[in-house]
Amino acid sequence: MNLQRLAINDEGFIFDPETGNSYTVNKTGLFIIKFLKEGKSEEEIVKALSEKFDVSEEDARRDLVDFMEQLRLYGLLEGENV
Amino acid sequence: MKEPYEKPVIQKLKTGMVNKFGSSPAYARKFRKDIEGVPVDELVERFGSPLFVFSEKKLRQKFREVKNAFTLRYPNVEFSWSYKTNYLDAICAVLHQEGETAEVVSEFEYEKARRLGVPGNQIIYNGPYKPYDSLVTAVKEGARINIDHFEEIADLEKVADELGVKPRVGIRLNMDTGIHPQWSRFGFNLESGQALDAVKRIASGGKLELVGLHCHIGTFILDPHAYEVEVKKMVDFSYTVEDQFGFKIEYLDIGGGFPSKNRLKGIYLPPEVAVPSVDEFAERVCSALLSSLRPGDYPKLILESGRAIVDEAGYLITTVHAAKRLPSGLKAYVLDAGVNILFTAFWYKFNVELDREVYGTSEPCVLYGPLCMNIDVVDDLTYLPPLPRGTRLILSPVGAYNVTQWMQFIRYRPAVVLIGENGEVDLIREAEDLTDIVRREKLPERLKLEW
Ligand SMILES: Cc1ncc(COP(=O)(O)O)c(C=O)c1O
Numbered sequence: 001m002n003l004q005r006l007a008i009n010d011e012g013f014i015f016d017p018e019t020g021n022s023y024t025v026n027k028t029g030l031f032i033i034k035f036l037k038e039g040k041s042e043e044e045i046v047k048a049l050s051e052k053f054d055v056s057e058e059d060a061r062r063d064l065v066d067f068m069e070q071l072r073l074y075g076l077l078e079g080e081n082v
Numbered sequence: 083m084k085e086p087y088e089k090p091v092i093q094k095l096k097t098g099m100v101n102k103f104g105s106s107p108a109y110a111r112k113f114r115k116d117i118e119g120v121p122v123d124e125l126v127e128r129f130g131s132p133l134f135v136f137s138e139k140k141l142r143q144k145f146r147e148v149k150n151a152f153t154l155r156y157p158n159v160e161f162s163w164s165y166k167t168n169y170l171d172a173i174c175a176v177l178h179q180e181g182e183t184a185e186v187v188s189e190f191e192y193e194k195a196r197r198l199g200v201p202g203n204q205i206i207y208n209g210p211y212k213p214y215d216s217l218v219t220a221v222k223e224g225a226r227i228n229i230d231h232f233e234e235i236a237d238l239e240k241v242a243d244e245l246g247v248k249p250r251v252g253i254r255l256n257m258d259t260g261i262h263p264q265w266s267r268f269g270f271n272l273e274s275g276q277a278l279d280a281v282k283r284i285a286s287g288g289k290l291e292l293v294g295l296h297c298h299i300g301t302f303i304l305d306p307h308a309y310e311v312e313v314k315k316m317v318d319f320s321y322t323v324e325d326q327f328g329f330k331i332e333y334l335d336i337g338g339g340f341p342s343k344n345r346l347k348g349i350y351l352p353p354e355v356a357v358p359s360v361d362e363f364a365e366r367v368c369s370a371l372l373s374s375l376r377p378g379d380y381p382k383l384i385l386e387s388g389r390a391i392v393d394e395a396g397y398l399i400t401t402v403h404a405a406k407r408l409p410s411g412l413k414a415y416v417l418d419a420g421v422n423i424l425f426t427a428f429w430y431k432f433n434v435e436l437d438r439e440v441y442g443t444s445e446p447c448v449l450y451g452p453l454c455m456n457i458d459v460v461d462d463l464t465y466l467p468p469l470p471r472g473t474r475l476i477l478s479p480v481g482a483y484n485v486t487q488w489m490q491f492i493r494y495r496p497a498v499v500l501i502g503e504n505g506e507v508d509l510i511r512e513a514e515d516l517t518d519i520v521r522r523e524k525l526p527e528r529l530k531l532e533w
Contacts, residue, residue, distance in 0.1 A: 011443065011465075014092070022095045024465055029090035053087035067090040073355060074094060 002076050003037050016076070023074065028053065032067055036077075042068075094352060114435040114476050117397055118501040122437045122474055125499065130513055131401040131474065132419035134485060134498040138176055141395035141481075142503070145180050148340070148391060151360045155368035158380045162206045164338050165191040167388030167482050168396075171198055172500050172510035177391070185386045189216035192225070206335065206384070208254065208296065210268055217241050221249045228252040228296035228335065230269055235283055235290070242289040252294025252335065253280050257315050259308040261300045269297065272315060278322070285327045292329040295320055298337025298386065302346065302429075306358050306366040312336055313370040320381070335384035336367065342393030344479050345431045360390065389482035396481025398424065399437075400460075402473045403452070413447035415469060420451010420458040423495060424480060425487035427460050434464055437474035442467040449475075453492060485511075490519060 007015040012030045014023040025033060031052070035045045042064060049060040071077040095112070116122060118137045125133055145161075152159045162185035163177045169191060174184070175198065184195040187209035195205055202223025210230045212220075214237055220227055221241050229235055229251055242249055254269025255277050270277040284290050295316050299308055313336060320331035340363055343353040371383065400419035408414050421427050434449075444465040451458040460477070488495055494514040499507055 011445075013444070023092050024095060025092045026088055026090065028088050029092050032090050033092075049087075052085060054084040055087035059087075063089050067092070070092050070351065073351070074092065076092075 002078055003033065003071075006033075006037075006076070008033065008037075019075075021074070028063075029067060032064060033071075112433070112435045113437070113439060115437060117399075117476070119505050120501055120507055122399055122476065125507070126399055126401070126474065128507070129497045129499055129509065131399055132417075132423065132496045133399045134423075134480070134496065134511075135397045135399060136173065136481060136498065136500045136510070137395050137397075138500055139503050141173070141176055141392060142180060144394060145177060145182070145391050148360050148364075148385075148387060149180070151364035152368065152383070152385065155364055156371060156380070156383055158382045160333075160382055160384045162335075162384055162386050163391075164386045164388035165195060166486055167338075168392045169194055169486055170498060170510055172508070173392060174198055189213055189219075192216060192220065196223075206386070208298075208386075212237075214241075218244065221245060221247065226250070226252060226294065226333075228254045228269075228294065229280070230254050232280065232283065235280065235287070239287050239289040248289060248291050250291045250293045251284075252296045252333065253277065253284070253292065254296040254298075255316065255319065257297065257299075257312065259299050259311040259315075261303060261305070261308045263300070265298065265300055272319060277319065281323050281327055281329075285329070292323065292327070293331065294333040294335060295323075295331055296335040296337065296384075299339055301339050301389065302341045302344075303339040304341055304357065306362045309336065309363060310366045310370040313367055314374050317371065317374040321376070331381055333382040333384050334371075335386065338386040338388045338390070340387050340390035342389045342479055342482060344389075344393055344426075345433075347429055347431050393479040393482035396479060396484070398477045398480045398484075400475050400477060402469050402471055402475065404471065405469065408448070413445055413468075414450055415447060415466075416450050416452065417460060417475065418452055419477075419496070420453045420460060422451065422453055422458070422491050422493055423488040424451070424460060424477070424484055425489075426480065426483055431461060431464075432477040432480065434461065434466070435476040435478075436466070436469070437476065440467040440469055440473065490514070494518070 005018055007017060012025045014025060032045055035048060045064055046057050046061045049055060050057045068077060117135050118139060125135060149161060161182045163174060163182040165184060165186045178200060183204040184200045185206045185208060186192045186195055192205060192207060202225045205225040207220045207225045207227045212234060217237055218241050222245060238249055238251060255272050256266045256269045257272040258264060270280040281292060284292050297312055297316060299312050316334050323329050324331060340360065341357045343357055345353050349356050398419055400417045402415050403418050404416040406414045444467050446463055447466050448462055449460040451460055485498060497509060497513040498511040500510045501507055
């Protein structure tokens, strides 16, 4: 998965050494990316989100799908785990 | 306790910056030393800060792009420049040179277009409030008038009697195209039958010739499909009118509303992804027309596109006046430009570029304007390295609506310059001074101060 090669700092700056592109993510985005990098499943992430943040599982699931869509648009997610 | 939730968002930073500043993404900021080749420093030195800067090249390019998209697909197209979007003489003149007529919504805009040299018959007069005298002038000068309400029908019939002519008019429609909010306060509603009533009323009066239909479904419309619905409904209605009343509908004016490559607040996808291309809009509009018009019938398609044409041609240079730390820990900057001159800051998140390379870790910050009011926020959250006082920020796109909706509240409005296609810099509106504001004031003799 492309996410593995990303350099990520705690401020939410992401650098892709392969393409030279960089990105910013907000706190929630950062939280999700870290889990994705660890190979966690969508369901696990949804659960983690709703435990840490003030959000329902339903909303978290919808936002997660949307976020993964954004990652895919940027070419940061590929096949395997999605 | 759970932490407050924010929707997850990722944004791409402009490429090419990373290499310049080593591999640390913390420095990945956007820099801009010039606008169309003219150094930002030089512009500010000559004309002050804040400063609106327009690119003639971009303006013409964008117009031609939009024009080509439609003229390629439909044989009879007119572009009418929406004055309210930007009625600076120089901007209008560029667009008139490119072949746009003038779309005005007040007697002031009408007069401004006439003063610039636009003939009456090249003006489309819209809007819910058209003072009677302005209707007389517009009819005399052959302007195309799109009627907003029943009272206006009566007004125009009176003008017809007064001048002994049969004015050729259009009516504005409002309709459900799936866009919310529906702009139902303008014109006559289609679905309720009100629009048909208006046609009946015009026909029975016998003093006006109905030759056009007008509609404007909203602004910054991101769904091209809405235009397909609009066009089909307009074509259907035009045939109802023609078949039942014997009028010939010569033009279908579908208004404006195409988005610019700006970023609406709350939409985190970059505009390159979120905003459909102009070709997509053109394709929907023109194929809807061609598939619903009768063979051989090509009424004029009129477009009143505003922001899509001028927004990206405009930049605002503003200067950091002070940096503060808010009690929340958030960094804040006070700029010399705020919502007084950036009305569109209320719904856009602008592109922010720095005039110099500033090192240091970016941190979240808020950009405030110079007003003594809480609402004066240019950007409620962006990420910037620590900016020294005097750093200039270049905000864009700001070409649409700001130089018409700006307010004079507690400050003078700044200068506006136009950079020509050969890099020439022309002042197209001087910065205001006290005389502009007090020129119309009168102080009663008894209140003269004797200090
Ligand atoms: C009647 C009419 N035409 C055209 C426009 C221009 O709209 P836009 O800038 O969204 O293209 C407007 C804007 O409100 C309008 O009211």
